Amino acid sequence: MTSSTRRLKMPSGEDILANVLMPPQYENCLPEDDVWFAVIGNKSRTDKKPLAINFCVPITPYPNQRFLTDPEFEKDLATVKYLLMECVRPAPRGWVTSRKTLMRVYDALLIFVRTRVSMGINSNRDLTPEAKRLYISRLRKGGYFALIDYSERTDTIIAAFDSNRIRIPLNDRKEVAFDIIAPLFGVGNIAALPGEEVRRLKRYFTDRGVKFRDVSRKSGAPKISKNKLSIQRAIEIILPWLWLGKFRDNLIHDPIPFRPYVKQADIEREVKLWVNEKGATKELRPNQVVYLLSKSLQLLTDPLTPFLINVVATLEPTFELAAADRDFINSRLSALGLGVLSQEYKQRDQSFATVSLRTLALVFLPIAFACVYSMGTARRKDETDSQELGKVYTDEQGQLWLLTPIRKLKNHSVGKDAHTATIPISETVKLAVDIMEKLKRATGHPSNYLFDLLDPVTGTAVDIDFSKRVKSYAKWLNLPPSDDGSETELAAHQFRKFFAITYFYRYRFPSLPALSLHMLHLNLDVTRAYLASAARNSLQIRDEAKSTAKKHEKDHNDINRLEDFEEIGRGFVFDILLSATRGEIKLAGTAGLHLMRDLAKLTERLGDVVDVHDSVEADDALNSLLQQFASGKTFRPHPEGHGFCACDQTQSCLMAANCLRAKSIELGVDITTFNDVDHGYAEDLTCGTCVHHFILPDLWPYWDNEITRCEAALENARGEQYEVLAERLAGLRDYEASVVWQWAA
Structure with missing residues (x-):
């Protein structure tokens, strides 16, 4: 093995x-x-140091172990280094702008070299179309692990252990050193081996009484297997063939003799024909997301949270929790329905029937904050993870703003605020940020990142890996199962959809008290308007770039964020219509009445084209018809929770909107100049009498409360006030009569 500082002679x-x-x-x-x-890439909390790329990595297995830096692979080393240089150059020449993508490029190149060598092909100039077809065939039939015969390598290594040609490597704890065994297979990490081969090794060591620590896949290693080979991962593994052809004229020391692919789209089309994506993460249902956010808000606003922060401030290596403090924590956990505190400081119970003080205060509180933060800001996982201290401020009008990181965005700003955006936030988000800042200061960690926390008891940093911790958090909260009864894992990538799900679905689950309470302080329309504005600006920038350059930049994150929002909105429309079609809910209001009539006609059409006794065929046909019917429709909740607006942005719909008529009269502006409804001019009866208004039974308590309040106020009213209240009460009762009649129909 060579030194990491040696100079190569190629x-x-x-x-x-x-x-x-x-x-x-x-x-x-x-x-x-x-x-x-x-x-x-952008600076982040978890990527503070430069990314180290070590070229001294294994290529071939025992008994002929060779590394990429060995003389016989000098051509491959030069090719790999050249491609790593080219990929980071500015577009359109380069295509890598982040650490993660750079490591995936390097990983794909190593997979390619190892596979080619295992096929008996010593150089790229010896590659043939037949070799490429064999490579693709193996990947297609068995996934990544079928590219190389690892079973044969396991046989060879076990035989060498048995014959004492090589000794079983042990670490300082006299346990098997898997990090030394991995290079014997020609790979750099044990996670790169098929699970069956790792299990064979474990059985072998167990039979011989050799201790070993259970090895699990590290978070940084790609999860690749036959059943979970995603389209994106399959493309990554094939891309080296494209790069070799693309840079063939520059790689004159070892050129591939043919051009396997012309462009990446060719690979994408090929892969989509055969990749099995059964391993995709099951998305959370809206009721699960709202449950998660409600529980998170309850936890953050409970007296338990400031108490825990005060406890954290007193932690030290010899800390012992007082009996009275333990009793208080358990009383609050019981009130929240979240189990009891364990006796151990660190978490032992992986079922989370009990929770340790460390996990509760230093892991679950930050994850609860991350959920609420993502809900109120529409930020993604990595943006949430890199939020810094002291970035909330209030403008002259009293609006709260947050300076937040932005990722995957080609931001040309410079200085301390580069790669950031200033976004409007609510009191709820400010409350959550204040709590997180207090917790961070209590731990004493010196960095400026919110999620950099120090454990005062152990003196070490707390590992807040969202991808891992959110799963434990959901288990502790007893997240409800999916509709089919199966368990759904909370994944960190779902953070980006929390805002949209909350925006559309918040009034469908009014029984969740914490979320309903805090929605009173959360003007989601402000954030929605911000997303739309930011996306329009990004689209304009992108369109201008397209008009002046042949190859334009990737879509900005602002556009993707709005697309996420609109995708959830389309799902919400479909859910409402499907529930109404099945008779699970009834829609009232003028728009609701029209929708119910249209759905009845659609159901009649369904009976004409399918056998209604065939439940599978009927469900498929119904879903197809509903998808067509729902296409282009928008249902937006009013911020005050008294109904939904079905108005789209066509001029005929906008001209019929009561809120815009009121706005036009008050401002003296032609109604045709407006391009969207305005909830600022949409009082409850203004909406209730509008052709675009509909209401669900879940929202009726708002109207019932208003009628009760108006009746009580009318008893003591006099003069002009009495006339105003009487007129309002008459309008409310007329609305009640029409809604009750429609629900009874």
Whole structure:
């Protein structure tokens, strides 16, 4: 094995690298170095140091172990380094702008080299179309693990252990050192081996009484298997064939003799024909998301949270929780329906029937904050993770704003606020941020990132890995199962949809008290309007770029964020219509009456085209018809919770909207100049008498409360006030009569 500081001498590859300018992303690196350090992508909490790319990695297995830095692979090393240089250059020449993508490029190149060598092909110039077809065939039939015969390698290594040709490597604890065994297979990490081969090794060690620590896949290693090979991952594994063809004229030391693909779209079309995506994460249902957010808000606003923060401020290595403090914590956990506090400081019970003080205060409180933060800001997982201290402020009009990170966005700003955006937030988000800042200060961690926390008892940093911790958090909260009864895992990537789900579905679940309470302080329309405005600006920038350049930039995150929002909105429309069609809910209001009539006609059409006794065929046909019917429709909840608006943005619909008629009269502006409804001019009866208004039974308590309040106020009213209240009460009763009649129909 070579030293990580050795300089390579590449008779055929050094010329190609010597003539290539080293990209600035590789700081203080030379082409011949065995380790490169990359500074790429936006700065984040978890990526503070340069990314180390070590080229001294295994390529072939025992008994002929060779590394990429060994002389026989000097051509491959030069090819890999050249492609890593090219991929980080500015577009359109390069295509990598983040650490994660750069490591995936390197990983794909290593997979390619290892597979090619295992096929008995020593160089790229010896590749043939037949070799490419064999590569794709193996990937297609068995996934990543079928590219190389690892079973044969396991046989060889076990035989070597049995014959004492090699000794079982042990670590300082006298346990099997799997990090040393992995290179014997020709891979850099045990997670790159098929699970069955790892289990064979474990059985072998168990039979011989050799201790080992259970190994699990590290979070940074791609989860790749036959059943879970996603389209994106399959494309990544095939892409080296495209790169070799694309840069063939520059890789003169070892050129591929043919061009496997012309463009990436060719690979995408091919892969979509055969990839099995059964392993995709099951998305949370809206009721599960609302439950999760409600529980998170309850936890953050309970007296337990400030008490825990005060406890954290007193933690030290010899800390012991007082009996009275334990009793108080347990009393609050009981009130929240969240089990009891365990006796151990660290978490032992993985069922989370009991929760440790450390996990409760230093893990679950931050995850609860992350859920509420994502709900109120429409931020993604990595943006939430990199939020910094002291970024909330109030403008002259009293509106709260947050300076937040933005990711995957080609932001050309410079200075301390580069790669950030200032977004409007609610009192709820400010409350959550204040709590998180207090918790962070109580731990004493010196960094400026909110999620950098220190455990005062152990003196070590707390590992707040969203991908791992949110699953434990959901288990502790007893997240309800999916509609089919199966368990749904909360995944960190779902954070980006929390805002949209809350916006559309919040009034469908009024029995969840914490969420209903805090929605009174959360003007979601402000954030929705911000998303739409930001997306329009990004679309304009993108369209201008398209008009002046052949290859335009990727869609901005603002556009993607609005697309996420609209996708949830379409799902909400479909859910409402499906529930109404099945008779689970009835819609009232003028728009509701029209929708119910249209759905009745649609159901009649269904009976004409399918056998209604065939439940599968009927369900498929109903879903298809509803998808067509729902297409283009929008249902928006009013911020005050008294109904939904079905108005779209066509001029005929806007001209019929009561809120815009009122706005036109008050401002003296032509109604045709408005391009969207305005809830600021949409009082309850203004909406209730509008052709675009409909209401669900869940929202009736609002109207019932208003009638009760108006009747009580009318008893003591006099003069002009009496006349105003009497007129309002008459309007409310007329609305009640029409709604009750429609629900009774």
